[in-house]
Amino acid sequence: xxxxxxxxxxxxxxxxxxxxxLEKALKAVPGVSNAVVNLASEKATVDYDTSTVSExxxxxxxxxxxxxxxxxxxxxxxxxxxxKLLEQKTLRNKAVVSLVLGGLIFWGSFPGLIDTSPALxxxxxxxxxxxxxxxxxxxxxxxxxxxxALKKRSANMDTLVSIGTTVAFVYSAVxxxxxxxxxxxxxxxxxxxxxxxVIIGLILLGRYLEARAKAGTSEAIKKLIxxxxxxxxxxxxxxxxxxxxxxxxxxxxxxxRPGEKVPVDGIIIEGQSSIDESMISGESIPVDKVGGExxxxxxxxxxxxxxxxxxxxxxDTMLAQIIKLxxxxxxxxxxxxxxxxxxxxxxxxxxxxxxxxxxxxWYVVGSTDPLLFAILNTVAVLIIACPCAMGLATPxxxxxxxxxxxxxxxxxxxxxxxxxxxxxxxxxxxxTGTLTNGKPVxxxxxxxxxxxxKDILFMAATIERASEHSLAxxxxxxxxxxxxxxxxxxxxxxxxxxxxxxxxGHKKILFGNRRLMEENSIDFNSASDQVLKLENFGxxxxxxxxxxxxxxxxxxxxTLKDSAVDGVxxxxxxxxxxxxxxxxxxxxxxxxxxxxxxxxxxAEVLPDQKEAEVRxxxxxxxxxxxxxxxxxxxxxxxxxxxGIAMGSGTDVAIEAAxxxxxxxxxxxxxxxxxxxxxxxxxxxxxxxxxxxxxxxLIPVAMGILYPFFExxxxxxxxxxxxxxxxxxxVGNSLFLKQIxxxx
Amino acid sequence: MNIDKIVVTILGLFGSVFTYWFxxxxxxxxxxxxxxxxxxxxxxxSPAVISIPLGKTTQINFFxxxxxxxxxxxxxxxxxxxxxxxxxxxxxxxxKPQVKGTxxxxxxxxxxxxxxxxx
Numbered sequence: 001x002x003x004x005x006x007x008x009x010x011x012x013x014x015x016x017x018x019x020x021x022l023e024k025a026l027k028a029v030p031g032v033s034n035a036v037v038n039l040a041s042e043k044a045t046v047d048y049d050t051s052t053v054s055e056x057x058x059x060x061x062x063x064x065x066x067x068x069x070x071x072x073x074x075x076x077x078x079x080x081x082x083x084k085l086l087e088q089k090t091l092r093n094k095a096v097v098s099l100v101l102g103g104l105i106f107w108g109s110f111p112g113l114i115d116t117s118p119a120l121x122x123x124x125x126x127x128x129x130x131x132x133x134x135x136x137x138x139x140x141x142x143x144x145x146x147x148x149a150l151k152k153r154s155a156n157m158d159t160l161v162s163i164g165t166t167v168a169f170v171y172s173a174v175x176x177x178x179x180x181x182x183x184x185x186x187x188x189x190x191x192x193x194x195x196x197x198v199i200i201g202l203i204l205l206g207r208y209l210e211a212r213a214k215a216g217t218s219e220a221i222k223k224l225i226x227x228x229x230x231x232x233x234x235x236x237x238x239x240x241x242x243x244x245x246x247x248x249x250x251x252x253x254x255x256x257r258p259g260e261k262v263p264v265d266g267i268i269i270e271g272q273s274s275i276d277e278s279m280i281s282g283e284s285i286p287v288d289k290v291g292g293e294x295x296x297x298x299x300x301x302x303x304x305x306x307x308x309x310x311x312x313x314x315x316d317t318m319l320a321q322i323i324k325l326x327x328x329x330x331x332x333x334x335x336x337x338x339x340x341x342x343x344x345x346x347x348x349x350x351x352x353x354x355x356x357x358x359x360x361x362w363y364v365v366g367s368t369d370p371l372l373f374a375i376l377n378t379v380a381v382l383i384i385a386c387p388c389a390m391g392l393a394t395p396x397x398x399x400x401x402x403x404x405x406x407x408x409x410x411x412x413x414x415x416x417x418x419x420x421x422x423x424x425x426x427x428x429x430x431x432t433g434t435l436t437n438g439k440p441v442x443x444x445x446x447x448x449x450x451x452x453x454k455d456i457l458f459m460a461a462t463i464e465r466a467s468e469h470s471l472a473x474x475x476x477x478x479x480x481x482x483x484x485x486x487x488x489x490x491x492x493x494x495x496x497x498x499x500x501x502x503x504x505g506h507k508k509i510l511f512g513n514r515r516l517m518e519e520n521s522i523d524f525n526s527a528s529d530q531v532l533k534l535e536n537f538g539x540x541x542x543x544x545x546x547x548x549x550x551x552x553x554x555x556x557x558x559t560l561k562d563s564a565v566d567g568v569x570x571x572x573x574x575x576x577x578x579x580x581x582x583x584x585x586x587x588x589x590x591x592x593x594x595x596x597x598x599x600x601x602x603a604e605v606l607p608d609q610k611e612a613e614v615r616x617x618x619x620x621x622x623x624x625x626x627x628x629x630x631x632x633x634x635x636x637x638x639x640x641x642x643g644i645a646m647g648s649g650t651d652v653a654i655e656a657a658x659x660x661x662x663x664x665x666x667x668x669x670x671x672x673x674x675x676x677x678x679x680x681x682x683x684x685x686x687x688x689x690x691x692x693x694x695x696x697l698i699p700v701a702m703g704i705l706y707p708f709f710e711x712x713x714x715x716x717x718x719x720x721x722x723x724x725x726x727x728x729x730v731g732n733s734l735f736l737k738q739i740x741x742x743x
Numbered sequence: 744m745n746i747d748k749i750v751v752t753i754l755g756l757f758g759s760v761f762t763y764w765f766x767x768x769x770x771x772x773x774x775x776x777x778x779x780x781x782x783x784x785x786x787x788x789s790p791a792v793i794s795i796p797l798g799k800t801t802q803i804n805f806f807x808x809x810x811x812x813x814x815x816x817x818x819x820x821x822x823x824x825x826x827x828x829x830x831x832x833x834x835x836x837x838x839k840p841q842v843k844g845t846x847x848x849x850x851x852x853x854x855x856x857x858x859x860x861x862x
Contacts, residue, residue: 079829079832080827080829083827083829083830083832084827084829087810087812087815087830141810141811144809144810144811145786145809145810145811145813146786147786148785148786148787148808148809148811149786149787149811150786151785151786152785152786152787152788152789152791153765153766153769154766154769154786154787154855155766156811156813156854156855157811157813157854158811158813207812210812211812327823327825328823328824329823330825331818331819331820331822331823331824331825331826332820332823333818333820337853340853341847341849341853341856344852344853344854345853345854345856346767347854348766348854349762349763349765349766349767352762352766353759353762353763356755356758356759356762357755357759359751359755360751360752360755360756363748363751364748364751364752387852387854388813388852388854390852390853391813391850391851391852391853391854392852395818395825395851395852414823415820
């Protein structure tokens, strides 16, 4: 077996010397190639050879050093991989031996081939001795599983295979050992050892191929784990030290050179670079980063050298969160699977009853060789039934689909979200921060009467400094840019959905939208033309009144995201209607919507009304996806059939949304829906074939075609069909990997 | 009808009724768990029905002794957990249910089932 890496908890550590003592004790175990103990996380990570080292040995070494190991966290990804490979290897060896022996028996007994075979292979006793290892060594796992299942009063695939092949083997053995007795009851003493041996060989081959294909369905997690850097270059006392990633602490300063991976999440302290984040976000263009900006663990540094401060380590990093989310999604069940689960739980007992019925009918009604026909058709029924294909139909597609999404920066919370996204016909975009970059800037400042533009900006910025509104920051920044020193404010008050009021010096200030002016009986008719003009350009206009008279206007505009136009167009191509929701007035909102190609606009919607607007559209019978930037939109995201958050993996948004687009690319909305549609199509095709296969071929195996066309199903062909049905379902799911997503 | 055919028909009828009763009419005994339970994975799950307390973390140790590939994964879909169960190794999952009710768990292919009753 290959070397594996295992991480487990240690109890009883309290100082750095414990780390040294434990590492020494673990490294002293023969077969352990490396051991790293982390005091902060109280975990040990050990690389060891599983052929010489067991978990008990490691546990003993920890106990010997005076601590306690907790191995209960389960096998590591390496151990799981090693166990899967071992099981695959065993299956392959058994399949090869069974098919070689089965092939020899087949050669010596099949009517068309028998004349070309050596006389030895035609001997029934030789055939029996060749079948025994296949039946009782290669087929032992079928018997074991059957006995375990029967003890629990349950039955499965193995029950059918073991009963079917045992019937064929026992009948053949009786015919071989007591030929005269068999002749006396009117039967030709002809054994069917080839049936038993070849069936076992083909089913084992099918399972081997199925196991290999299934491994491909969970590759996404392996790929994500493989992205993790192994070491970090920590700067201590002015020197660089390469340390294992497990030993990195929050606050450590880490240097990254060109061509190296960023080991953990953090903030750049010194230097700048271009960083390839495609492995996390799916966005292929490298992102330029300077001091103060966030870097993500597992991304690739392209050009410059920089030093950053670690802010998130271990399970808190974005990569770890993404892995957890994909694992969660793959562990969930799609609603469509429930029907398959229901049928699977009744399937085997029903097949057993059908097999009994087949035997009785053929024995009672059959004209020639009723016993032989009854046995062969019963075996065919037992062998052809394939519950595995039904069981594999949904989860394999979900695993490939969610993995494919993660590759493109589309994180799907669970299988149900993936299934629901398939039905979406209306997408509601929040404007600020979703369609736009969420970084508005002041575009126009107008002054009326004897006021100067600088006075207007001074008043607006002074009063907005106390506000938490998203536009306030833009106005304060503009004032700073103009070197305007801000004053102090008294009696500040925010009026939700309208603006702010307060006193600057002895002057009473009102700053906000038209509704605020109307409520306070401020006449703004003289500025109507300017306001209309600015709004028609998609700018948000705020009016400033000083001591009850209109004094000026400040207009703010946000820039559209590069992907906004293409994102909306991609949805249109899918036949999905886009809607924009915003607190802006109708004219400004319509102007922005027109720029991105959205015709339906919900304007002047207060933040707490967004959820109600989503429900109104749902009430019209629409399946709604809400796209928001997370925190403010949380109720609307939760109310929608599918909430899609534009955000980073560490954002709170992940909790509120069903799907998170790490790349913040609006084209990914259509990509996520396309992925959902293709995954659901794959699931439906899989279920159709899996159910159709059983519904059509079980009656054929029972002999339903015999009265009309004299067609019966040879049990060997039944086993071939059975093996192929599982492989075809897994193979069809793997096709999902080939789809091209424009994310 | 010959006597052998009558006997086969009667045995077939009996076999079908027995199959139905044996596999489809079994009742699993519910085992009450406080904080930790070992579930043997062999031909199904033993115990197959466990009751656990609401709002508390319960540790479930799965130990697979059955080579049947159907059982190589366990899925607790309501808790978003899918775990590979290597043969003869203990695999632990921890759950902290937030709502009362009965939640199914199954093997990866949905052939074998168990229940978690949250009280």
